[in-house]
Amino acid sequence: MAREQVKCLIIGSGPAGYTAAIYAARAELKPVLYQGNQPGGQLTITNDVENFPGYPEGIMGPQMMMDLQKQAERFGADIRSGFVTSVNFDKEGNKHVVTVDENTEIEAESVIISTGASAKWLGLESEQRLNGSGVSACAVCDGFFYRGQDVVVVGGGDTAAEEASYLSKLCNKVYLVVRRDEMRASKVMQQRVENAANIEILWNTETVEVLGENVVDAIRVKNNVTGEERDIPATGFFVAIGHKPNTDVFKGQLDMDGNGYLITKADSTATNIPGVFAAGDAQDHVYRQAITAAGTGCMAALEAERFLAVKEVEAEA
Secondary structure (H helix, E strand, O other): OOEEEEEEEEEOOHHHHHHHHHHHHHOOOOOEEEOOOOOOHHHHHOOEEOOOOOOOOOEEHHHHHHHHHHHHHHOOOEEEOOOEEEEEOOOOOOOEEEEEOOOEEEEEEEEEEOOOEEEOOOOOHHHHHOEOOOEEOOHHHHHHHHOOOEEEEEOOOHHHHHHHHHHHOOOOEEEEEOOOOOOOOOHHHHHHHHHOOOEEEEOOEEEEEEEOOOOOOEEEEEEOOOOOEEEEEOOEEEEOOOEEEOOHHHOOOOOEOOOOOEOOOOOOOEOOOOOEEEOHHHOOOOOOOHHHHHHHHHHHHHHHHHHHHHHHHHHHO
């Protein structure tokens, strides 16, 4: 199999990948970007984006990703369809071999990983059908649209507690649906939820169905101790049971935490392998915002440029 040789390979799209492509292309690195299974990332299933600077009237997520892609292509980035199926990173940082769709090999001098993370869902048909029409996995992203309304949050960990607390400042009433009789969240976060006057915790409760034709009207829940079902009138349904970083293909080669998030060096996007950098939600389990992803995409491209410049000087010495 003939290998294509590139200076900078970007794995994954979204705000991190496209921003990295813009900066890398302007630096004459001639980046090649493979979009992955979901070209544009999570924002392609987000209706309105109102918290990204530069869009005073807001913008549709898919349109924003198309704009970013066009901007990267304008500077010469090579944007391709394809999914990375295996990698062989060189521990010395010389040549990294990446296989795309099991039949195309790329040999890259530098690699930027921007594969993102996927929200975990409950697995309900109605949840997916109304995703973006009242169903969300990000309160910070979408909570603004539910000011003064009643919403439901599902989950028992820190993420759910944080989402419920955030929404309580915007919404009339927040119902927190917890499957067990206790929360996994830290004591501090539990206290914050319990002290909020407009948050009601529903213990031993599971979601049965999200009700509504085109938008969310109510949430049907069931007490898993008594078996009793009830419908909670609400316009927003926030699933906060965690995210899974899309990093399985890098296991055994890159350092990652117990949840699969890639570990980068302090104040850097550099991984444990020289010449391999990670940006966006694949390495960020704290903020998970489009703007922070874009910022780390910029950082990764700048670091890749410096890495290659140093290698070029060393080769000439």
